[in-house]
Amino acid sequence: MKGRVESIRQLLSYAAVGVVNTLVGYGIIFASMYLLHMGPVASNVLGYAVGVVVSYFLNRRFTFRSSRAARTEFLRFVSVVLLAWLANLAVLVFLIRHMHVHEGLAQVPAGVVYLAISFLLSKFFVFASRDSRASRG
Incomplete structure (x- = not known):
């Protein structure tokens, strides 16, 4: 039972991290396009790259508590x-x-x-x- 509860906690945390990294990624994409005047492809690559890094560190720290x-x-x-x-x-x-x-x-x-x-x-x-x-x- 304890393992199942932990798995559910991890899944919910993983989904929450996904929401955060999506917001960060899109924020960077739109800021790059409209504030820095970067092209849409370069903005997309930058936004997704930052999103992956944010996702990794948040999941490492909060979802899976890895050391x-x-x-x-x-x-x-x-x-x-x-x-x-x-x-x-x-x-x-x-x-x-x-x-x-x-x-x-x-x-x-x-x-x-x-x-x-x-x-x-x-x-x-x-x-x-x-x-x-x-x-x-």
């Missing part, structure tokens, strides 16, 4: 974000092109896929303690 080597974790985190985004994109394209789901509506299940993959891989791969990985396999 492991940050460099290895960060590289794993970036890999997980990329994998989750690719899965998100695949679901999005499949739903739009093959299932004829509305483009806006298709974003919802694609986002759920991103959240599920990124959370689970963060919990069991990026931020997993050596003890928890050893006990699973």
Whole structure:
């Protein structure tokens, strides 16, 4: 029961961090575009890069309370974000092109896929303690 409660706490914290990093990322995107007069692509790259860093540090500190080597974790985190985004994109394209789901509506299940993959891989791969990985396999 204690493990289940901790997992729910982590999922809720992970979702809250996602809201924060989304707000920070979009804030940087729009500030870059409209205050710094950067192009939309450069602004987007900058906003997402900062969002990933913010997400990593908040999840490391508050969601998973990790004290492991940050460099290895960060590289794993970036890999997980990329994998989750690719899965998100695949679901999005499949739903739009093959299932004829509305483009806006298709974003919802694609986002759920991103959240599920990124959370689970963060919990069991990026931020997993050596003890928890050893006990699973």
